Amino acid sequence: MNSVNKTATSAPSLPEGIPDASVSMIGRQAILNERREVYGYELFDRSTAIDAHTAASDAAMLFNALSYAGTEALVGRKLVFINCTHESLAGGHLELIHPDKVVLEISTLGENVTPNEIAACIPIFESLRQRGFRLAFDQNLLRRAYVNWLPMASYIKLDMLTFPIDNAQALVKFARTHTIAQIIAEKVETQAQFEHMHALGVKLFQGFWFARPDVVQAKMVRPSQATIMQLLNLVRSQSSTAEIEELLKKDPTLSFNLLRFINSSGFGLSCEITSFRHAVMILGLKKLFRWAALLMTTSRAGGSAPAVGQTAVVRGRLMELLATEMLPPEESDNAFVVGVFSLLDVILGIPMEKALESIALPQSVAEALLHRTGPYAPFLELVLACETGDEVTFARNSDALHLSNHQVNWAHLQALAWADNLSSDNG
Incomplete structure (x- = not known):
């Protein structure tokens, strides 16, 4: 034997x-x-x-x-x-x-x-x-x-x-x-x-x-969920390699995860990658987003993978899809951030106000997250109504945004499929 x-x-x-x-x-x-x-x-x-x-x-x-x-x-x-x-x-x-x-x-x-x-x-x-x-x-x-x-x-x-x-x-x-x-x-x-x-x-x-x-x-080293979501937002807005590199430099846990992943045998590279910039260029935005989404949704708490990260990604994508037809591109990106960050207090286990202190966000995004006010509030309320089946809130906000039931339901299905596949069309 x-x-x-x-x-x-x-x-x-x-x-x-x-x-x-x-x-x-x-x-x-x-x-x-x-x-x-x-x-x-x-x-x-x-x-x-x-x-x-x-x-x-x-x-x-x-x-x-x-x-x-x-x-x-x-x-x-x-x-x-x-x-x-x-x-x-x-x-x-x-x-x-x-x-x-x-x-x-x-x-x-x-x-x-x-x-x-x-x-x-x-x-x-x-x-x-x-x-x-x-x-x-x-x-x-x-x-x-x-x-x-x-x-x-x-x-x-x-x-x-x-x-x-x-x-x-x-x-x-x-x-x-x-x-x-x-x-x-x-x-x-x-x-x-x-x-x-x-x-x-x-x-x-x-x-x-x-x-x-x-x-x-x-042993899986986990960056903070907030940092991962910052990275997701940078990638979704197609930020420059320099901007993404700057975030990686600020968070040693995030950069540590990226470098050890891209240098693992499963990735199949013939030489070792030691530069953050090189790692971002090798992966590309599409794969970088998938990697960050996986890092967030596979983080474990209490022995089981939390659904909260997946729900946050669905919210972000749904808000972005709903806003795309009505708002300029920059504001659509902000709508994505509102959706993804709407569960930040649950993910981090601290009040929302405290969670947002360490993140520089536009005032309109913060207003939606903290007070449910401003231009993104109706989108967020509509997304929450989709989750809970609250027909009254759904009707009020879809009417206010001039969105039909078909438009909202179709966008919701697209957001669910997109998050389930952990994929990004970068657009």
């Missing part, structure tokens, strides 16, 4: 001057080749119950793994296998990583799935493959219903606990005949299982016989 990485790994110490960190629990199990050398690592989110994985938790786990200061200790330069829900495959977080570094593990859809549901997945898989991602599937891929998925597979995982060992040869032969996928024998628990699959020509293995999963306590 060959033991690989059986002990838990603790996070390295943080640089001097960096404030407190939250901890993300990341499970890791090695995938080995026939010589029992590490080929890659499958990562698991140990901070979320197995049956509670969502697109948001998938994004958080991958983001935390790549942003972790000890990424090299976590996976080195090996491949990373990440379990994905089908909903998360369209997430903007996947655009932040280098596809050569990550294999997306995708489950089949269960027993009662319809042919239309199976067919609907194919364009998503094709798009991911065109971007360079490799896809891994479980052995149910070999069932007749999934014949059209077979060309998409780069890996097929055969679960040794789900079939008699005598059936292995037929499964391996079928997979080799109908796909170009590499086969991984997983949940290998005995030497006999390993030797049998090795004799069939299988070259990749995973299971307790080699190594039990270990748990890495990844």
Whole structure:
């Protein structure tokens, strides 16, 4: 028996001057080749119950793994296998990583799935493959219903606990005949299982016989939510690289997160980035916004990812969309700030007046946030009515702004979709 990485790994110490960190629990199990050398690592989110994985938790786990200061200790330069829900495959977080570094593990859809549901997945898989991602599937891929998925597979995982060992040869032969996928024998628990699959020509293995999963306590350093939202606003208003660099210089936590993320193995750069300006130029505004939004919405409090950050982003985008048709561009940007900052007191756990003391905001923005007065107040009241279903307030403010129900509802749907995908059209 060959033991690989059986002990838990603790996070390295943080640089001097960096404030407190939250901890993300990341499970890791090695995938080995026939010589029992590490080929890659499958990562698991140990901070979320197995049956509670969502697109948001998938994004958080991958983001935390790549942003972790000890990424090299976590996976080195090996491949990373990440379990994905089908909903998360369209997430903007996947655009932040280098596809050569990550294999997306995708489950089949269960027993009662319809042919239309199976067919609907194919364009998503094709798009991911065109971007360079490799896809891994479980052995149910070999069932007749999934014949059209077979060309998409780069890996097929055969679960040794789900079939008699005598059936292995037929499964391996079928997979080799109908796909170009590499086969991984997983949940290998005995030497006999390993030797049998090795004799069939299988070259990749995973299971307790080699190594039990270990748990890495990844310390995630979090900037203040206020600083992240300042960065979001700078990016949304397409500020200059110099302005963004100035904010990064003022907040060592924010700049620390950005540099360690862009230099992680998942980002795929061949040289180390040490300049804030270079980091901003490499990422570009679109990816920088996604990164900042992920940093905000995956911050953890009390062990669970708060919905408040996501709600703030939705409010900001909805206010911006509603204001765009009625106000000049600069005022539309201010409307975005009002929406995003409208939960600042909840996020920071202090009164709004106190929260705004450290942030230089236009008077009209502050009036809307503190007193619900000024030109942005009707937009904010309308957005809050959308959330709560307050029909009276909705009608009063939509009439005052000369907006139809259709216009508001359509903008709300757009804002929700935009925030869910953590994407930005920069316009």
